[in-house]
Amino acid sequence: MASSDGEHTAWSADQAVIESASQASTRAILAEKIDAEVPRRSFWQRWGVALVRVGLIFAAFGAWWLVARLEIWPRFFVPTPSAVWQKFILTVTTHDGTRGYSGFYLWQLVWASMRRILLGSGIAIMVGVPFGLLLGANRWARVVLEPFITVIRSLPPLAYLMLLIIWFGIGEEPKVILLFLAALPPVTLATADAVRNVQQDRLLALLTLGASRLQVVRHGLFPSVLPEVMTGIRVAVGFAFTTMVAAEIFNGMPGIGAMVLNAQRFLQTDVVILGIMVIGACGLILDATIKLIDRLLVPWRGQL
Numbered sequence: 005m006a007s008s009d010g011e012h013t014a015w016s017a018d019q020a021v022i023e024s025a026s027q028a029s030t031r032a033i034l035a036e037k038i039d040a041e042v043p044r045r046s047f048w049q050r051w052g053v054a055l056v057r058v059g060l061i062f063a064a065f066g067a068w069w070l071v072a073r074l075e076i077w078p079r080f081f082v083p084t085p086s087a088v089w090q091k092f093i094l095t096v097t098t099h100d101g102t103r104g105y106s107g108f109y110l111w112q113l114v115w116a117s118m119r120r121i122l123l124g125s126g127i128a129i130m131v132g133v134p135f136g137l138l139l140g141a142n143r144w145a146r147v148v149l150e151p152f153i154t155v156i157r158s159l160p161p162l163a164y165l166m167l168l169i170i171w172f173g174i175g176e177e178p179k180v181i182l183l184f185l186a187a188l189p190p191v192t193l194a195t196a197d198a199v200r201n202v203q204q205d206r207l208l209a210l211l212t213l214g215a216s217r218l219q220v221v222r223h224g225l226f227p228s229v230l231p232e233v234m235t236g237i238r239v240a241v242g243f244a245f246t247t248m249v250a251a252e253i254f255n256g257m258p259g260i261g262a263m264v265l266n267a268q269r270f271l272q273t274d275v276v277i278l279g280i281m282v283i284g285a286c287g288l289i290l291d292a293t294i295k296l297i298d299r300l301l302v303p304w305r306g307q308l
Contacts, residue, residue: 088281108257114260117248120252127180132192132195136196140197157193161251162250164182168181179252234294267279
């Protein structure tokens, strides 16, 4: 009897080993089929976009160097890339007892402008998103308040900059308020349109299934609205960036926009080009950061 039990146990162990090996073999075959069916990405598919962008940058610098080298226009109007690089070195070091540009290093100028943009845009987001939810959900609020948002969006920044300076002086307040007003309309209108475009069937289905109003907002309204809200935030930060130079016209130092304006007054073309390149680089970095946050917060974009 004991011998029979031992044989049965050994047979069960052998059977388990055989089944395990069979499953492993099946998984290996399926993996091979999947690998064969899914095309592998070529080198160009992986790195093509990056290579094209790097190539365009080198082409632009090459065209710039060639135009400056041939002196199609005087060096005063089109300085060489090396001249701009020398100005960059001067703005990040101490030379002849002077720190950087006008007593500030380049990173200090960049941080001062970025702080104003982040502060103005941040306040615009905190005010604009709830304001947009109200405009999208309430018809009378939209009738009464939407024209004011449209007027703010239509006015150029310089139209009310002087008024802000009269009211608040030439300190930080008018600069931040100007950037706030530039960023407010895009995020507000994007949020309002997102609320109006929500599919009501999805919300009614949640209510029918017994969801509370808070659950409807959390699981129905919020996922539907967030993609367009993030798009509005991206556009709003871009508007604030384009308004930065105007915001720093008066008493803008330290600030990268003020550096460009001061260099323009003294006909320092190389400094102007350096400032434009720095502003563009900061804009690319900030936009890439917003897109990264968008991918993290809205992984369901395009799926609802």
